[in-house]
Amino acid sequence: MHDMAASVAGFAGVTYSAFSGWADRPTDFAPMPEGELTCDIAVVGGGYAGMATALRLAEHGADVVLLESGFCGWGGSSRNAGYLSNALAGDPQLLDTLYGRRLPGLVRYADEAARFTEKLIGRLAIDCDYEPTGNVIAAVSPGQLRRTERNAGILQRAGADVEFVEGRDFGLPDTFLGGVFERAGGLLNPGRFALGLRDALLASDVRTYERTAVRAVEPHASGVVVSVAGARVHAERVVLATNAYSRDLAIAPRRMVTPVWTSLVETEPIAPERLAATGWTRRSGIITPHTILENYRPTPHGTVMFGTRRLRTTRGPLGAREPDDAVVADLLRGFHERFPSLGDVAPRRAWGGWIAMTSSLLPIAGEAAKNVFYAIGCNGHGLAQSPYLGTLLADRLAGGRTHEDLAAVWRTRPRFAPSVLSTPTLHAAWTVDRVSDRLHRGRTWSSPQRRRSR
Secondary structure: OOOOOOEEOOOOOOEEOOOOOOOOOOOOOOOOOOEEEEEEEEEEOOOHHHHHHHHHHHHOOOOEEEEOOOOOOOOHHHOOOOEEEOOOOOOHHHHHHHHOOOHHHHHHHHHHHHHHHHHHHHHOOOOOOOEOOOEEEEEOOHHHHHHHHHHHHHHHHOOOOEEEEEHHHHOOOOOOOEEEEEOOEEEOOHHHHHHHHHHHHHOOOOEEEOOOOEEEEEEEOOEEEEEEOOEEEEEEEEEEOOHHHHHHOOOOOOOOOEEEEEEEEEEOOOOHHHHHHOOOOOOOEEEOOOOOOEEEEEOOOOOEEEEEOOOEEOOOOOOOOOOOHHHHHHHHHHHHHHOHHHOOOOEEEEEEEEEEEOOOOOOEEEEEEOOEEEEEOOOOOHHHHHHHHHHHHHHHHOOOOOOHHHHHHEEOOOOOOOOOOOHHHHHHHHHHHHHHHHHHOOOHHHOHHHHHHO
């Protein structure tokens, strides 16, 4: 599980990668297009959403061209933490306040997305180490615990398949007091899942072109012209499945997404009895309800993966990059705080990637211009939502009815509010989280919930 382009950086011998720690880059790149091409539908972007959209359209008999600037699965699809979650991004209490009437439909969409992607893994026989463990939004302070209990009630009333659980009784590590258990979904290797989708795509009737950056998407009276280096694609319709990279295209709606950089670290192998001694006896993934979440998960080869805590954004190019030393150090500090008995466990690998955040924190789909459609199912939950959203959009474009789950996230007008995400606000959120941790450190062990669970 390494990348040939990785380098050993200065932080404690950690191997830093500008790609992913989950899988190696493929070497069998699809060709680049030449001349004038025609098709029914052109898909721009070869991540989860783009590949799922193209595969579904081909199943409907459409003539499809897919254009990817790197290789399919290159971006966030192969770099994320591997949580197949049936949750929405954002705090449930805030979502209930902002979108109360819509919340049941959004909850249904998120739940169906996880179940769809789980079935897709089986249908395509993708070997990606999938474990249907569910995941837990787990509190590390009494205040967080009270909030997660309220959130569990909000989600249950909206129809979510969740329950509130107490920490030790549920098999969480000792420093996690309890939280919201999301029953659907689980953990997998996202790199192998992305490359498994790519294998299915390359074996299909979709004309796939890699290392092909799209320069312009221009609607005309007779359709849409997609311009790339050395070629033009004439399509009746186009799907933008560009997620964090959407702002690189002039036709993408303004302010549709904010690209955010997230980082991940993997430890050296840890003896199973040492993990069990922390109280972590259930293999569910753990996410904290901080303003900027932390996540911790076991891997099939005895390591622990953890990430986020700090997010970065930029106004500049979104090229490949390695995590910053300061971010890796902060992530490691968080790991040792949550797992104090593993203070001697060293990090071995670090990488990251750009994800798309919408101003509403909700998935979105719609029509950017005549015959140019978009689908963004990320906000940190793209592993489950992007394949489902792309499939629903493909069904609509193939002449089917608009599924109720697509209708739940459809935007009738491509207008978006300004994003509140910026480098200063993200740093402020990190500061609030760290101050909160310091205030509650030492109180966790005396909480009544912890005494009852022991």
